[in-house]
Amino acid sequence: MAEILLSLVVVIPLAASVILFLSAGRLSGFLIGAIACGAISLSAIFSAILAGLLHSQLSPSLHVFFWEWMRTADFSTGIGFTLDPLSLVMILIVTWVGLLIHLYATRYMAGDPGLARFFGCMTLFVASMLLLVLSSDLLCMFIGWEGVGLCSYLLIGFWYTEPANLAAARKAFIITRVGDAAMLCGLLLLATEASSLQVDTLLQTVTAAKISQSALTFSTLLILVGTLAKSAQLPFQSWLPDAMAGPTPTSALIHAATMVTAGIYLIARLHVLFTATPLVLTIMAVVGTLTLFLAACNALVQSDLKRILAWSTVSQLGYMFLALGTGLWQVALFHLMTHAFFKALLFLCAGAIITRVHHEQDIFRMGGLFRTMPGIALAFLAGATSLAGFPLLTAGFYSKELILSSVWNASFFLAPDLILSGHVFWVVALAGAFLTSLYISRCFLLVFMGKAKTHESGQTPLLMAIPLGCLSFLALFGGMMEMPDALAHVHLFTEMVDPAHALPSADEPLWLLLVGGGIPVLGALLAWIFWGQRNPVLHETSDEPAPPQTSQPVPILAACLLPLFRIPSWLGRYDFPARLSKGVSILINGMNTFALQFRACIFMNVSHQTLMTLRQGNLLMAYTQNGRVRWYAAWIAGGLCASLALAGLT
Amino acid sequence: MTVFSLNETLLLAVLLFVVGLAGILVRRNLLFMLMSLDIMLNAAALVFVAAGAKWHDASGQVMFLMILALAAVETAVGLAVILRLHASGRPTLDADSGNLLRG
Known part of the structure; x- marks a missing residue:
């Protein structure tokens, strides 16, 4: 059966x-x-x-x-x-x-x-x-x-x-x-x-x-x-x-x-x-940590609704790899589950929004959609708060909190007498959580609040609304089967997944939980200050949206480090109000110039060299593939002779 | 009737094979390349027959028959390809001229 x-x-x-x-x-x-x-x-x-x-x-x-x-x-x-x-x-x-x-x-x-x-x-x-x-x-x-x-x-x-x-x-x-x-x-x-x-x-x-x-x-x-x-x-x-x-x-x-x-x-x-193999675990954790941070930086500077969500997925997967790196795979699986709920919800909401505003994906051209589509806005809010990990109410809080606390307690193996404490990773993961909350709140505020900038028409059909409702429920309450010890002693998920090995119940301090829960709220507050008020502190200097991200090939090294350089340039794109002292903008401009120079000097050079080497290798390889049967036959015969000679001589 | 030893037959097979291989590498005419391919197949078949005769095993002959069938099929397909190429307006039998994917 x-x-x-x-x-x-x-x-x-x-x-x-x-x-x-x-x-x-x-x-x-x-x-x-x-x-x-x-x-x-x-x-x-x-x-x-x-x-x-x-x-x-x-x-x-x-x-x-x-x-x-x-x-x-x-x-x-x-x-x-x-x-x-x-x-x-x-x-x-x-x-x-x-x-x-x-x-x-x-x-x-x-x-x-x-x-x-x-x-x-x-x-x-x-x-x-x-x-x-x-x-x-x-x-x-x-x-x-x-x-x-x-x-x-x-x-x-x-x-x-x-x-x-x-x-x-x-x-x-x-x-x-x-x-x-x-x-x-x-x-x-x-x-x-x-x-x-x-x-x-x-x-x-x-x-x-x-x-x-x-x-x-x-x-x-x-x-x-x-x-x-x-x-x-x-x-x-x-x-x-x-x-x-x-x-x-x-x-x-x-x-x-x-x-x-x-x-x-x-x-x-x-x-x-x-x-x-503890060393591989450490590599996994390092890659996960870097990814979650850099992807969150990248999500912060996107203007395309779906791209923001895409980068946030990369970032959340980074959290899962970090959790796997601590060796506690149940934790990663738990975050995988809650992530499946809220990310599916966010994408489906984005699809519903985009169809109703006539295939406009730029968040700077949306705005004020809360009044015209409150249902979708509430569903998106459920997904966004869950992604940010708002305390107590959302599924994302419980899973992210579990990852953060297990990272705090973990130690990472580098060499036989060199153990890396998990606190370093914890700090970066916390910064990532802050950025997560910041970018998703920015997305929510720009899309649903403020002045309306697009025409919106139509209704969301029932068949699209029902999945949104179900997923909203899951994104809010799907995480309650596993709670931190400080709140309640509920460990249904980890007990079900692996009954033999319960999670090590470390006596984590209460402030860890408070920090983990407070950071997303702090991020959302900052986003409210930046983009949410009637006269936002930060407003775009130009009306035209940022150029769309093209999919031109970027060498790997440069691609990894690009987000770091985008932050200053992103900050530089805003008009700062006069009450912020002029020094800040000078500082930022200086940083921006420095970053651009640095990038131009080193990374462009490196990437150019890589590109040229690859291109020449490509030409060399392409030369052997000229489509001539006799040429291929000659290669086969030559290989046969060479291997026969090798076999005969040794 | 002279009986050849295995070594002599193998030598003959190698010679035949090299002749066929050289034909494929040197000739540019598709027809001659097909013929050279058949010579190579026959060289391989000769080795099977010789080995069968040496160890008194019928499998050598069976393999020879199989190779014969294979060679016939291969020639048929090759000739069909040549005919199709001709029908689509290609004026030449030069193998090197057909190295692009577009017809």
């Missing part, structure tokens, strides 16, 4: 996507939406039933083995599913949040000529994510991993007549592919060392210390690179904001339920491997 349900959870969305792809315009729009939503809702109901079954059963997990994929003398791999509390939480998030997004999308995408293709991709997306989550074998999981990448490519480039969308799709695909290659190398290394990719066997092998430490470190490092690319962390972060080119429900799906959460999930699944 449970076995059949478990396979149906994956098979039904897959079947729906096959039907939709093969329908080729023969189905009506209503039928397409019904098939997609029906499949996802069946899947969601089955996963809820499974949750009940798993809860009532004594065994903590459920295994289904379908068939053996391949077998050699010392390696075998099979297709099978495992349901344990970790994957259960994930499939519940993926199916239920996915269902709400699908419901919204039936109305949002109604009338689009490529509707069948859209829903085919969406259901395939959910099916690949479920396969990724449920499979008990890393090789089988890799199929889902690649499937998720493929679907994101198809959906980002959904409106394929715009060249910009295609460029964004290619960018997402290629950047995640770099990570996938590293990940595959890591998996192969693990396979040769442990002679199995079955997750259970692998974890036992590692626990029994049968793998050499260096091989383990190397393979976990490679897997980490793969997850960083998938989850848009620091060197690879640039694909996610460009992924906004797709339809809004796609963005919601990518950011909340599928795709970017895959990296977090994989590390949580393999946490035993990572705990055995």
Whole structure:
């Protein structure tokens, strides 16, 4: 019974996507939406039933083995599913949040000529994510991993007549592919060392210390690179904001339920491997911390509504990687869940706003929308406060507070006699929380308050409003199943996910909680002072919006550090009132000039050199690919002769 | 009837293979390249037959038949490609001129 349900959870969305792809315009729009939503809702109901079954059963997990994929003398791999509390939480998030997004999308995408293709991709997306989550074998999981990448490519480039969308799709695909290659190398290394990719066997092998430490470190490092690319962390972060080119429900799906959460999930699944390599954990925490801070800086200077949300996703994923870096994967999973709720909500709200103001995405051209669309404004407010982590009321508070307190208590391994205290990371994470609150409040105030600048028309249909309502409820109250000890002794989530290992109940001081709760309020206050008053302190010097962020290739190093340099230039764009002394503006102008000079001198040089080297390498590589059969045959023959000579001589 | 030793047959096969390979590398005419490809396939088949004769195993002959079928199919497909190229207005059989994706 449970076995059949478990396979149906994956098979039904897959079947729906096959039907939709093969329908080729023969189905009506209503039928397409019904098939997609029906499949996802069946899947969601089955996963809820499974949750009940798993809860009532004594065994903590459920295994289904379908068939053996391949077998050699010392390696075998099979297709099978495992349901344990970790994957259960994930499939519940993926199916239920996915269902709400699908419901919204039936109305949002109604009338689009490529509707069948859209829903085919969406259901395939959910099916690949479920396969990724449920499979008990890393090789089988890799199929889902690649499937998720493929679907994101198809959906980002959904409106394929715009060249910009295609460029964004290619960018997402290629950047995640770099990570996938590293990940595959890591998996192969693990396979040769442990002679199995079955997750259970692998974890036992590692626990029994049968793998050499260096091989383990190397393979976990490679897997980490793969997850960083998938989850848009620091060197690879640039694909996610460009992924906004797709339809809004796609963005919601990518950011909340599928795709970017895959990296977090994989590390949580393999946490035993990572705990055995403390250095990799430290790298993970450092990358997460840097990402959460820089992405928050970037979100602060965007003017496109969807881009603000995209950067905030990168920043929140940074929090999750930081939490994973402390070794407490349950904490990261908890934030993943609350993030799925409020980020899906924010994206769906953004979609509703953008359709009603005639596809205007610039927040400086909106304003005063609270009066005309109070319902959406309240939903957005729920999501925004949850993202900022407003104390007590919102889900985001509980998860972010848990991360902050576990980071405070953690220590990070650098060298055998060098331990880094978690306090440093805590400070940066707190600064990130402040910036989060600042940018999302800025977004809310500019969009919903102040003078109206756009025409707004239409109504938000009921089918779009219901998912918003459900997600608002979840974004506000979904986090109450896990509370800090100082408030109440509720630990439902961590006890359910990992009953064996409860969180270390550290006696954290009360002021930690107060600071964690106070910082978002402080950020919102500052945003109110800056943008919220009738005569805002900061107003744009020019009416024309900031130039749109183009997706031109920026070298990685420069891309990482660009946000740092944007802050002075951003500050410099404002007219400061006379009551602020002139010294401040001189100081800021000086900083700005210095930053620009510095950037021009060093980074432009470095990036130019990198670009030239790459371009020449590209030319060299392209020269070998001239399309001439005889040339290729000569290479093959030459390689054969060389390898024969090598074999004969040695 | 002279009986060749395995070494002699292998030498012959290598010679045939090199002749075919050289033909592919040197010739630019698609027809001659196809023929050279067949010579290479026959060289490989000869090795199978020789090995089968040496170890008294019928699998060598079976493999020879399979290679024969493969060569026939390959020639058929190659000739069909050449005919299609001709039908689409390509005036030449030069293999080096067809190195672009556009027809």
